[in-house]
Amino acid sequence: MAGGTNERRMKSAPKLRTPLPDGLTKQALRDMYYAMVMTRLCDDRAFALNRQGKIPFAATCQGHEAVQVGAAYALKRGTDWLVPYYRDTAMAVAFGVTAKEQLMCLFARKGDIFSSGRQFPNHYSVPDRNIASISSIIAAHVTHAVGMALAFKMRKEPRVTLVSFGEGSTSEGEWHEALNFAGIHKVPCVFLCENNEYAISVPQQLQMAVRNVADRAAGYGIPGVLCDGTDVMATYVTVREAVERARRGEGPTLVEAKCYRAMSHTSDDNQLTYRTNDEIEALKGRDPIPKFEAWLKERGVLDDDAMASLRAKAQAEVDEATDWAEEQAPPTEDDLYTHVYAQGPLA
Ligand SMILES: Cc1ncc(C[n+]2csc(CCOP(=O)(O)OP(=O)(O)O)c2C)c(N)n1
Numbered sequence: 001m002a003g004g005t006n007e008r009r010m011k012s013a014p015k016l017r018t019p020l021p022d023g024l025t026k027q028a029l030r031d032m033y034y035a036m037v038m039t040r041l042c043d044d045r046a047f048a049l050n051r052q053g054k055i056p057f058a059a060t061c062q063g064h065e066a067v068q069v070g071a072a073y074a075l076k077r078g079t080d081w082l083v084p085y086y087r088d089t090a091m092a093v094a095f096g097v098t099a100k101e102q103l104m105c106l107f108a109r110k111g112d113i114f115s116s117g118r119q120f121p122n123h124y125s126v127p128d129r130n131i132a133s134i135s136s137i138i139a140a141h142v143t144h145a146v147g148m149a150l151a152f153k154m155r156k157e158p159r160v161t162l163v164s165f166g167e168g169s170t171s172e173g174e175w176h177e178a179l180n181f182a183g184i185h186k187v188p189c190v191f192l193c194e195n196n197e198y199a200i201s202v203p204q205q206l207q208m209a210v211r212n213v214a215d216r217a218a219g220y221g222i223p224g225v226l227c228d229g230t231d232v233m234a235t236y237v238t239v240r241e242a243v244e245r246a247r248r249g250e251g252p253t254l255v256e257a258k259c260y261r262a263m264s265h266t267s268d269d270n271q272l273t274y275r276t277n278d279e280i281e282a283l284k285g286r287d288p289i290p291k292f293e294a295w296l297k298e299r300g301v302l303d304d305d306a307m308a309s310l311r312a313k314a315q316a317e318v319d320e321a322t323d324w325a326e327e328q329a330p331p332t333e334d335d336l337y338t339h340v341y342a343q344g345p346l347a
């Protein structure tokens with residue numbers, strides 16, 4: 001409930017030998033694992049291509065895969081909407097974005113479905129998969145998400161909007177305006193904070209004087225809950241509760257998933273200027289992928305061979321997508337105004 005959040009309330013994954021978490025089949029668990037692994041490989045590929053001088057820019061989501069996939073699976077695909085931010089590669093993959101689509105965007109090719117090669121990488125816009133377009137202006141999209149949720153409520157459609165953002169974005173004015181409005185009007189929106197402890201180079205204690213972003217929910221009369229964002233099942237269970245609450249008409253929830261950023265903010269940043277090697281090394285112990293692997297194995301969902309074959313499949317998908325996307329044509333001068341004006345300004 002609102003206010004008074006503390007570490008003791010952090011949720012952990014359901015205990016072993018209990019039934020599978022509500023709403024998840026074994027196939028869904030395999031798909032979640034595949035989405036996490038494929039995203040990690042795409043991420044590694046993006047940074048390698050950047051260092052080879054083949055793509056201009058990459059933004060990582062390493063350390064965020066569990067929170068993103070867990071949250072995406074808590075929603076109803078084809079009904080609910082995602083309003084993600086630039087770090088949400090795994091969330092987009094879990095909502096149906098393919099390696100080819102991801103690589104076409106990274107190479108900024110004309111056939112890129114998000115923006116015809118016109119936007120920053122990871123600035124998704126996939127209306128046919130219920131993924132809204134991304135705002136680079138941090139927290140601006142939180143107001144868009146609340147507007148979308150208000151429309152669902154006014155039209156009496158049983159849909160929920162999930163909007164994600166980093167902890168740094170919660171210091172922006174628009175974030176507070178959005179939560180205030182959402183609380184008053186009880187819109188069906190889940191606010192998901194992916195707290196990776198940094199806003200570029202600024203650590204959390206220099207971004208806010210509260211210990212948890214979830215504590216901020218009390219100011220808007222909505223529940224604020226914490227979960228371990230490196231644990232895909234913990235995130236799934238927590239976000240699902242928030243989604244169900246929203247769908248019942250009880251209003252929004254702020255979920256704070258504690259995760260971490262394994263790499264520099266983007267390919268343009270060098271985290272060694274503000275983080276020690278020891279700090280970066282210690283993060284490896286929090287990796288969400290081995291954590292999920294251990295859970296899947298103990299549950300008998302996937303054994304070592306099955307996981308190895310899914311990893312090989314994901315690697316082949318990313319390799320093929322890279323070669324294919326690199327060969328595709330870039331935008332031309334004729335594309336200059338595509339997706340910018342309904343009619344070109346020179347028409
Ligand atoms: C309004 C605005 N101010 C500043 C920036 C520059 N900027 C881009 S990302 C970022 C940090 C955001 O940190 P956080 O919200 O914690 O997300 P993270 O990148 O850590 O996932 C900043 C300050 C921006 N894009 N928009």
Ligand SMILES: [Mg+2]
Pocket residue numbers: 166167168194195196197198199200
């Ligand atoms: Mg952050």
